[in-house]
Structure formats: structure tokens, C-alpha cells
Amino acid sequence: MNASVLPQDALREHIQIHGRLLAEVPDALSNLHQAGRKQLQDQALPHRRLEAWRYTSIFPLVEADALTRPLEDADPAPARVNAVNQIVFVNGLLSRVALEDSGLSVRTWAELDDEEQTALIKASEAAQRSGEHPLAVVNQALASEAILIELDDSTELQHPLVIEYQCQGDESGSAHPRVWLQAGRFARADVVEIFSQQAAGQLHNSVTHIQLDAEARLTHTLITPESDGFQVHGIHASLARSSRLEVMTFATGAALRRLDLNVRHAGEGGELVLNGVYLTRETRHFDVRTVVDHTVPHCETDEIWRGIVTDESRAIFNGRIHIHPHAQQTRAEMNNNNLLLSDRAEVDTKPELEIYADDVKCAHGATVGRLDDTALYYFQTRGIDRKTAYRMLSAAFVQEVIDDFPDTPGRALATQLADQFHLDTSEQA
Amino acid sequence: MLNIDNLKARVEDKEILRGLTLHVRPGEVHAIMGPNGSGKSTLTHVLTGKEGYEVTGGKVTFKGKDLLDMSPEDRAREGLFLAFQYPVEIPGVSNLQFLRTAVNSIRKYRGEEELDAAAFMRLAREKAKQVNLPADFLKRGVNEGFSGGEKKRNEILQMLLLEPSLMLLDETDSGLDIDALQTVAEGVNAMRSPDRGIVVVTHYQRLLDYIVPDYVHVLAKGQIIKSGGRELALELEEKGYGWLGINDETTEAQG
Known part of the structure; x- marks a missing residue:
């Protein structure tokens, strides 16, 4: 080329x-x-x-x-x-x-x-x-x-x-x-x-x-x-x-x-749940963009995304909820929380609300943090080794979102893939 | 069972423990009292192996082994238990899962068989009852949304389940009303036995009305400056730390 x-x-x-x-x-x-x-x-x-x-x-x-x-x-x-x-x-x-x-x-x-x-x-x-x-x-x-x-x-x-x-x-x-x-x-x-x-x-x-x-x-x-x-x-x-x-x-x-x-x-009266979990490691890449349009009144959107980003991987969350002028009585909530487990990993998060109606309930938020050292120490003082503590804490961060998945083979597969990820990444703890 | 000899430790550049000596034999209850900043919390964290504390001198043996050489989890597995002043909230990890992992880690270390979910559930329910924690607290996230008193009772629940041989109680009375204090003290007293040692670290002597010590030590500026029997605690209560020439409340660093 x-x-x-x-x-x-x-x-x-x-x-x-x-x-x-x-x-x-x-x-x-x-x-x-x-x-x-x-x-x-x-x-x-x-x-x-x-x-x-x-x-x-x-x-x-x-x-x-x-x-x-x-x-x-x-x-x-x-x-x-x-x-x-x-x-x-x-x-x-x-x-x-x-x-x-x-x-x-x-x-x-x-x-x-x-x-x-x-x-x-x-x-x-x-x-x-x-x-x-x-x-x-x-x-x-x-x-x-x-x-x-x-x-x-x-x-x-x-x-x-x-x-x-x-x-x-x-x-x-x-x-x-x-x-x-x-x-x-x-x-x-x-x-x-x-x-x-x-x-x-x-x-x-x-x-x-x-x-x-x-x-x-x-x-x-x-x-x-x-x-x-x-x-x-x-x-x-x-x-x-x-x-x-x-x-x-x-x-x-x-x-x-x-x-x-x-x-x-x-x-009118529509309900949307748009949740997700992402787990990235090595040099891999993940980018999600969600766009929700509220064009009519009385609809609801709930959006929760949790991510664990480690090694040299990179994750991008860009969430947008657009409330159009006639979409009164809309309720919309969007949250994105990230665990950044390596100095070389990167998270870019951008939750956006665009609101053109005046009678709506909307909220959004984003966090990026690391595993809490005090929590790891607390586990250790109870005889739990650091690796296990690391695995339990990172699993806890995302598993509650996966547990909310509908009961299909998809939930079992997600749990299995997540467990493997936590097990592998805790080796570095 | 716990021998601390001339222990010196610092946090960052600040010298906190300046040659502390304390010997605890099985069956004894020791109280360490001292004003804020005297080094009480530093002592408990150095003993349990928290990161950020540098030992610069002295030695500590626990049941004849070099304690400072062990990882925090191995110290716990050897039988050391710290009841935290501020227990940590861990959303997403159920109390039951946490406790069972802890108990089985320790059982495994001791070469005992691990408890299955059903057997552990029975045990945990029984012990929870003993500290007046309703059974649904076992299903909640570790300390998640617990009141101050519930957190402390959860610490004692952990202690009852892990059956340590040496218990360190760090300001366990802080933030407790009288009822909670009594429940906590009953939990601790239930653990008293000829082969267990207890070290109670406290600013006030109130807790010592319920957990009666055999020895009382006064910690100031990183050293034990006076030791005595139970009456020493009462004397401190009456006269304050100033009586020993210690300037309480003015010390800037939190021990």
C-alpha cells in the first residue's frame, strides 16, 4: 500500500x-x-x-x-x-x-x-x-x-x-x-x-x-x-x-x-435495558458505542456498563442518550464503571446526555478506579491469599451485571468466560 | 506466644514505633492504652503485615516463628487475627462467600478438610446468632451498608469462625453503643481460653469494664512507658494521660 x-x-x-x-x-x-x-x-x-x-x-x-x-x-x-x-x-x-x-x-x-x-x-x-x-x-x-x-x-x-x-x-x-x-x-x-x-x-x-x-x-x-x-x-x-x-x-x-x-x-411506554460487561487484556481492543434515541414520551432507558481493563489493552465506552423535544416524562440512566488494573492499559469513557425536553429524569456517570488496596489487605488478614482476593474482587465488580442477564445459555457462557478471565489475570497479582 | 522485642517501625519518613517490647503468653489478656498518635494502630498493622510500614529494628516472633517474615495471609493462617477499627466494605462479595473462603484457606493451611457450602452455612448461622447478627447479613455484601455496630459484630463473627490463637482488637469499642459493646465483649470473652492470647488496643478504658485485662500497658511516642495491672487503666481513666507526663490530643500524627 x-x-x-x-x-x-x-x-x-x-x-x-x-x-x-x-x-x-x-x-x-x-x-x-x-x-x-x-x-x-x-x-x-x-x-x-x-x-x-x-x-x-x-x-x-x-x-x-x-x-x-x-x-x-x-x-x-x-x-x-x-x-x-x-x-x-x-x-x-x-x-x-x-x-x-x-x-x-x-x-x-x-x-x-x-x-x-x-x-x-x-x-x-x-x-x-x-x-x-x-x-x-x-x-x-x-x-x-x-x-x-x-x-x-x-x-x-x-x-x-x-x-x-x-x-x-x-x-x-x-x-x-x-x-x-x-x-x-x-x-x-x-x-x-x-x-x-x-x-x-x-x-x-x-x-x-x-x-x-x-x-x-x-x-x-x-x-x-x-x-x-x-x-x-x-x-x-x-x-x-x-x-x-x-x-x-x-x-x-x-x-x-x-x-x-x-x-x-x-x-410510548417503551422500556430498554442496555447493559454490558467488557474484560480486556494483553494488547486487545474493545470499543462500544451506544446511541439511544427517545423520540416519544413516557419511555425508559437503563444502561449499566462495567469494564475491567488490564495489561496493555484498551477499552472505549461512548454512550449517548438523546432526548428529543417531544419525549416528555422520559426516565433515562446511564453508568459506566471501569477497573483499570495496569499502568499500561487505557480506558476512554464518554457518557453523554443530550436533552431537549424539559420534563425528564435523567442521570449519567462514569468512574475509573483500581482495586482497593485496603480491601486486598482485609482479605489477606483473614487468611485469603492475594491472588484469590484479586480474583474475588474483580469478579465481584462485574458478576452482578452478568447475574442480571436473562437465563439463557448466554449467561452461563458469559459466566464461564468471565471466570476464566479472572483466574488468568489474578496470576499477576 | 507473641514476643515483641525492641520493635521499631516507620511510615514514610516518620518514626512511629521506637523500641517497643511486649510479651504475651497463652491465656493472657493485655490492654494497650495510649493517646492518639502514640503508635497503637501502627503496632497492629505492623503485626498483621500491612503495606506501607517499614520495620527498622527489633524482632517479633509468634509461636516461635519469625512473624515479620510471613505474608499477611500466612500470619492469619498461623492464628493471628486483627479486628479492624474500620472494617472494610466490599460490595459484590457476599459475607458468606468471604467467610467461607477465609475459613477454608485456614483449614487447608492446617491440613484440615475444607467445609462444603451446607456445613459452612450451618456453622455461620450458629455463630451469627451468637453475635446477634440476623442470618440475612450473611447474604449481603461484606459490611456493605452495615451500621458501625453491625460491622464490629461482623468482625467478632469472623473471629469466632476463624478461631485464632491471638486476637488483636483495634479500638473495637469506638462507635459502639452499650448494647453493641456488650455483645462484642461477650463474643470476645467466649473466645478466652488458656491457649489463646488477647491484645486489646484502646484509647478509653470503657471496653476494659467488659473485657477485663490481666495486664495494662501505656504506649506513648512508640514505646511502652508503664505497665501494670487492671488498676492502671482505672487510674488513667481518672487522671488522664497528662498524669504520666504525656501530652494527649496535641500529637499530630494518627498512630
């Missing part, structure tokens, strides 16, 4: 190369790709001068050539958790769909009629129009597969739906799976999205659109294990009247990891 080329320009070139590869073999996804490419023309790609990308450089993506080609089709590994309702993607391509509960259906892009496709493309464009989701636009332009998951009205899903995204092989390249999840009126479901690790040089860039109709209730648990590659995931959710969404995230670090969680309160 020519050193004088800006990374975002190089990235655009890589995307074009990838796009031409896809266009050589037209398939059912071509109309989705085309619409995406069109949006991409007016879309600024991420660079460090954009506030939303200030702390995360896309240079490693450029350097690894991750975007110039798709990941090859590959055989699946055994699923991480066994589930009655299961969808598995491998390298961005749909590998397995097994649904046992009634009222739940999955269709691929090819199985949708023109009208449905047009509606979904429109919905995506609306969500991406702000210009703040460049990698979601890239996902659309290069989509590896797109599926529509539907929960019929009044369906109460008996078992969680587990969506697993695997990356196989060690060749560099990128995968861009896209999911639309629509929950009908009064539907109830627990959904878990589990990501796998990526090999160095691999990019997994996924997007999940969530649409909750009136009175629907959905929990959505995200699990991202440690990775040597790049992972980007965007959630774009819209909540109709009196619906409730819980998005619970368990995240670790990757060579580059970026989560964009966007929720729009579009109907």
Missing part, C-alpha cells in the same frame, strides 16, 4: 475490489448489494477525526487486506452451545437452521418476495441514514447472506433462539452476515448471539436489525469471546408502543472490536 494514501481511501478501494468480485457472480443478494453500494457513495468511511471513531483506527483492517475478499465457505465446527432453536453462520454464510418452537420462522433473502426485500432495504437505509454507521453500510454492500427471522404475534418462544457466527480457516478476508429480527405484537422471546474468534487478518462485520411491535418483549444477549482478528457488530433496534428490549452484552478484546448498539424508542 502506498503510504501516502489515507486509510479510509485505501479501505474504499478494498471495498470496491470486494464488490466487483461479488458482482461477477450475480445472485439473489445483488439488489441488496447494489442499494448498499449506492449508499456507500455518499458515506464517509471511519477515520480518527470523526468523533465516533476517535479512539479506534481502521488502519489494521487496511493493512491486513481484510476487506478485499470474502472469507471462503467452510465446514462448521461443533456449535458452542446446543440449542433447540439454532441458526449457525460460518464465514458469513448460513450453515444450519433448526427451529423447533412454533411461531418462529427464518427465511433467506432468496426466499423473500420483491416487496419484502424492498421494505427491508428501506428500513436499513433509514437506520443507516445518519451517516454514523459506515460499517453497517459496508455490510449491506458486501452482504454474505441476509435472513429474516419472524416471531408471529403473541408467540411465546419456549426456548431461546441461539444465533452463532463462526469464523473458520486462517486466510484473511471478511464476512458480512445480516439479520432482520421482527417480533410481532405481544411476542416474547430470548435471543442469544454468540460470536466466535476470528483468525488474525479476518474481519467479521455483522448487522442485526431488531423490530419490536407493540407490547413485544425481547431479550437479546451478545457474547463475544476473545479474538485475534477483527470483529464489528451493529444492532439497530426500534421499539414500538409498550414494548421492552433487554440487550445484554458480554465482550472481551480483539485485535479490533467495535460494537454499535443503536436503539430508538418509537412508541
Whole structure:
């Protein structure tokens, strides 16, 4: 690569190369790709001068050539958790769909009629129009597969739906799976999205659109294990009247990891819980940006994020809650607390409230601290060695958030990954 | 069992202990009294191994072993227990989990079998009753939101569970009303036995009405300047520290 080329320009070139590869073999996804490419023309790609990308450089993506080609089709590994309702993607391509509960259906892009496709493309464009989701636009332009998951009205899903995204092989390249999840009126479901690790040089860039109709209730648990590659995931959710969404995230670090969680309160009486835990170590990176829009009155948002950041890792929390002028009687709370366990680690935290209505209850806060020496000493005077004390104290910091996750295989997996992290990092105590 | 000989220690550049000697034999109760800044808290923290205290002279043996050479956790496992003046709040770690980890660390060190959750729960409930702590305190975070008296009773609960051979009580009476003081004292007295030693560190003699000492020592400027029987505490109560030529309240450093 020519050193004088800006990374975002190089990235655009890589995307074009990838796009031409896809266009050589037209398939059912071509109309989705085309619409995406069109949006991409007016879309600024991420660079460090954009506030939303200030702390995360896309240079490693450029350097690894991750975007110039798709990941090859590959055989699946055994699923991480066994589930009655299961969808598995491998390298961005749909590998397995097994649904046992009634009222739940999955269709691929090819199985949708023109009208449905047009509606979904429109919905995506609306969500991406702000210009703040460049990698979601890239996902659309290069989509590896797109599926529509539907929960019929009044369906109460008996078992969680587990969506697993695997990356196989060690060749560099990128995968861009896209999911639309629509929950009908009064539907109830627990959904878990589990990501796998990526090999160095691999990019997994996924997007999940969530649409909750009136009175629907959905929990959505995200699990991202440690990775040597790049992972980007965007959630774009819209909540109709009196619906409730819980998005619970368990995240670790990757060579580059970026989560964009966007929720729009579009109907009165909506409730949102947007909690997360992140644990980063070594030289890994984690960046989460949450944007919640209150556009109507009488909605609630609760957001708690706890992070433990150690070694030479870096974590970024940027949370924004935007209360629009008509959103009276909004209640919104956002907190971000960090344990910084190494002098070489870095946390950047920026909770933001933007309020344009006058009758609202809102609060936000952020802390960055270390493990309390007095607490460690207290444990020791009771015969508990320093390593165990360190492990118990760091676990205590995040476990109460994980304990609030809905009871799905996601919570068990998060607990297991967190325990391993605490055990490994306490070795340095 | 505890032999402190000519102990000298400093915090940063400030010399706090200046040659302190104290011998505690099994079964004895010693009270160390002294004004603020005399070195009382420094003594307890040097004995338990808190960071930030530098020992510059003297030696301490506990059951014949060099105490100052041990990690804080090994001192506890050998049977040393400090009841804190200000017990630490630890949200997120349940009292039960904390206590069980502590008890099992010590049992393991002694080569005893670790207690399972059910067996420990029974034991903890029984001991909690003894110090008038309702059982739901076991489920709460360690000292989280406890009142001053509840924290001190929780310290005594830990002491009852860990069954130390030497107990150091650091200003255990501070912040306690009479009822709480009595409960705490009963807990301590229940532990009195011919093979245990107790060192009560206190500014006032009030606690000594309930935990009656065999010996009373007056600590001033990092040394024990006078020792006697119980009557010495009463004399101090009546006459104040000025009687011994010690300037109370004016000393700037908190021991």
C-alpha cells in the first residue's frame, strides 16, 4: 500500500475490489448489494477525526487486506452451545437452521418476495441514514447472506433462539452476515448471539436489525469471546408502543472490536435495558458505542456498563442518550464503571446526555478506579491469599451485571468466560 | 506466644514505633492504652503485615516463628487475627462467600478438610446468632451498608469462625453503643481460653469494664512507658494521660 494514501481511501478501494468480485457472480443478494453500494457513495468511511471513531483506527483492517475478499465457505465446527432453536453462520454464510418452537420462522433473502426485500432495504437505509454507521453500510454492500427471522404475534418462544457466527480457516478476508429480527405484537422471546474468534487478518462485520411491535418483549444477549482478528457488530433496534428490549452484552478484546448498539424508542411506554460487561487484556481492543434515541414520551432507558481493563489493552465506552423535544416524562440512566488494573492499559469513557425536553429524569456517570488496596489487605488478614482476593474482587465488580442477564445459555457462557478471565489475570497479582 | 522485642517501625519518613517490647503468653489478656498518635494502630498493622510500614529494628516472633517474615495471609493462617477499627466494605462479595473462603484457606493451611457450602452455612448461622447478627447479613455484601455496630459484630463473627490463637482488637469499642459493646465483649470473652492470647488496643478504658485485662500497658511516642495491672487503666481513666507526663490530643500524627 502506498503510504501516502489515507486509510479510509485505501479501505474504499478494498471495498470496491470486494464488490466487483461479488458482482461477477450475480445472485439473489445483488439488489441488496447494489442499494448498499449506492449508499456507500455518499458515506464517509471511519477515520480518527470523526468523533465516533476517535479512539479506534481502521488502519489494521487496511493493512491486513481484510476487506478485499470474502472469507471462503467452510465446514462448521461443533456449535458452542446446543440449542433447540439454532441458526449457525460460518464465514458469513448460513450453515444450519433448526427451529423447533412454533411461531418462529427464518427465511433467506432468496426466499423473500420483491416487496419484502424492498421494505427491508428501506428500513436499513433509514437506520443507516445518519451517516454514523459506515460499517453497517459496508455490510449491506458486501452482504454474505441476509435472513429474516419472524416471531408471529403473541408467540411465546419456549426456548431461546441461539444465533452463532463462526469464523473458520486462517486466510484473511471478511464476512458480512445480516439479520432482520421482527417480533410481532405481544411476542416474547430470548435471543442469544454468540460470536466466535476470528483468525488474525479476518474481519467479521455483522448487522442485526431488531423490530419490536407493540407490547413485544425481547431479550437479546451478545457474547463475544476473545479474538485475534477483527470483529464489528451493529444492532439497530426500534421499539414500538409498550414494548421492552433487554440487550445484554458480554465482550472481551480483539485485535479490533467495535460494537454499535443503536436503539430508538418509537412508541410510548417503551422500556430498554442496555447493559454490558467488557474484560480486556494483553494488547486487545474493545470499543462500544451506544446511541439511544427517545423520540416519544413516557419511555425508559437503563444502561449499566462495567469494564475491567488490564495489561496493555484498551477499552472505549461512548454512550449517548438523546432526548428529543417531544419525549416528555422520559426516565433515562446511564453508568459506566471501569477497573483499570495496569499502568499500561487505557480506558476512554464518554457518557453523554443530550436533552431537549424539559420534563425528564435523567442521570449519567462514569468512574475509573483500581482495586482497593485496603480491601486486598482485609482479605489477606483473614487468611485469603492475594491472588484469590484479586480474583474475588474483580469478579465481584462485574458478576452482578452478568447475574442480571436473562437465563439463557448466554449467561452461563458469559459466566464461564468471565471466570476464566479472572483466574488468568489474578496470576499477576 | 507473641514476643515483641525492641520493635521499631516507620511510615514514610516518620518514626512511629521506637523500641517497643511486649510479651504475651497463652491465656493472657493485655490492654494497650495510649493517646492518639502514640503508635497503637501502627503496632497492629505492623503485626498483621500491612503495606506501607517499614520495620527498622527489633524482632517479633509468634509461636516461635519469625512473624515479620510471613505474608499477611500466612500470619492469619498461623492464628493471628486483627479486628479492624474500620472494617472494610466490599460490595459484590457476599459475607458468606468471604467467610467461607477465609475459613477454608485456614483449614487447608492446617491440613484440615475444607467445609462444603451446607456445613459452612450451618456453622455461620450458629455463630451469627451468637453475635446477634440476623442470618440475612450473611447474604449481603461484606459490611456493605452495615451500621458501625453491625460491622464490629461482623468482625467478632469472623473471629469466632476463624478461631485464632491471638486476637488483636483495634479500638473495637469506638462507635459502639452499650448494647453493641456488650455483645462484642461477650463474643470476645467466649473466645478466652488458656491457649489463646488477647491484645486489646484502646484509647478509653470503657471496653476494659467488659473485657477485663490481666495486664495494662501505656504506649506513648512508640514505646511502652508503664505497665501494670487492671488498676492502671482505672487510674488513667481518672487522671488522664497528662498524669504520666504525656501530652494527649496535641500529637499530630494518627498512630
